[in-house]
Amino acid sequence: MRTAVVVFPGTNCEHDVVYALKSLGGDAELVWHREADLSDFDGVILPGGFAHGDYLRTGAIARFSPVMAEVDRMSAEGAPVLGICNGLQILCEAGLLPGALIANRDLSFICRPVDLEVVDSDTILTREATIGQRLTIPLNSYEGNWVDTSGTGRVALRYTDDPNGSQNQAAAIANAAGNVVGIMPHPERAIEEVLGSADGEVLLGSYLASLVPA
Amino acid sequence: MKVTVTINRRPEIADPEGVTVMRALHDLGYTETEAVRMDRVIHMEVVGDDADVIRSRVEEMCLQVLANPVLEDFEVEVAE
Numbered sequence: 001m002r003t004a005v006v007v008f009p010g011t012n013c014e015h016d017v018v019y020a021l022k023s024l025g026g027d028a029e030l031v032w033h034r035e036a037d038l039s040d041f042d043g044v045i046l047p048g049g050f051a052h053g054d055y056l057r058t059g060a061i062a063r064f065s066p067v068m069a070e071v072d073r074m075s076a077e078g079a080p081v082l083g084i085c086n087g088l089q090i091l092c093e094a095g096l097l098p099g100a101l102i103a104n105r106d107l108s109f110i111c112r113p114v115d116l117e118v119v120d121s122d123t124i125l126t127r128e129a130t131i132g133q134r135l136t137i138p139l140n141s142y143e144g145n146w147v148d149t150s151g152t153g154r155v156a157l158r159y160t161d162d163p164n165g166s167q168n169q170a171a172a173i174a175n176a177a178g179n180v181v182g183i184m185p186h187p188e189r190a191i192e193e194v195l196g197s198a199d200g201e202v203l204l205g206s207y208l209a210s211l212v213p214a
Numbered sequence: 215m216k217v218t219v220t221i222n223r224r225p226e227i228a229d230p231e232g233v234t235v236m237r238a239l240h241d242l243g244y245t246e247t248e249a250v251r252m253d254r255v256i257h258m259e260v261v262g263d264d265a266d267v268i269r270s271r272v273e274e275m276c277l278q279v280l281a282n283p284v285l286e287d288f289e290v291e292v293a294e
Contacts, residue, residue: 056279057282060282064279093282100284102227102285103231105230106230107234145228147227147228147284147285149226165228165230
């Protein structure tokens with residue numbers, strides 16, 4: 001089973017994601033954002049970075065890339081769709097997740113490990129975790145402050161402290177079906193003890209366990 | 215025609231940049247400043263001679279990409 005890891009101009013975490021998935025036994029391939037056919041893939045990940053320079057708003061231009069029609073289709077078909085950091089911002093702009101991301105409350109770019117708590121284990125990112133489980137995962141963002149006036153967002157992971165003002169202290173958000181998830185911290189940077197934490201394994205392991213043949 | 219689009223964050227949505235700028239003004243002694251909102255203005259040149267058509271096209275652009283309706287309202291001014 002294969003995962004498409006989408007590369008937009010300005011994406012910069014794609015190799016880390018491919019490395020992490022492969023080290024966990026998965027199969028992943030980089031796909032350029034102009035690709036309009038993902039029918040050979042069983043899941044898709046939008047990695048972190050600064051797609052299209054974050055011009056206009058984070059994710060605002062990326063949502064119109066040709067590949068996004070396929071992300072939309074896979075989302076509707078129930079395939080696992082994961083956005084990490086900038087990927088979460090893109091999924092919100094595309095309307096595949098509710099809400100939007102604004103600047104951190106204290107206007108600081110936050111780059112440090114944060115502690116998270118699993119609050120919903122019925123999503124493609126958390127199915128192998130248990131509710132209440134604590135995870136340490138690096139956060140690396142300026143626009144990580146999630147706002148959801150619709151009140152429909154489903155929080156999968158929350159920050160145990162409140163680093164950025166995110167509503168309900170949300171660090172990962174899921175759609176109603178649980179197959180589309182966006183996470184602001186970077187699980188792919190926490191898959192080996194030498195990196196300071198291997199807690200990302202249970203999250204990316206959950207993603208890999210959620211793949212079913214397309 | 216010259217078109218000016220002003221994109222405003224809706225009042226109920228926090229504006230961390232506006233709050234920070236206001237604090238800086240207070241630090242500089244401008245304590246009379248009660249509120250600061252950081253809006254965005256986009257200046258465009260649009261080809262056409264019917265201001266109503268241009269306005270409706272630019273409003274469409276706002277809804278589709280220039281503004282994020284989750285966070286923002288917008289105003290379109292067409293200079294005839």
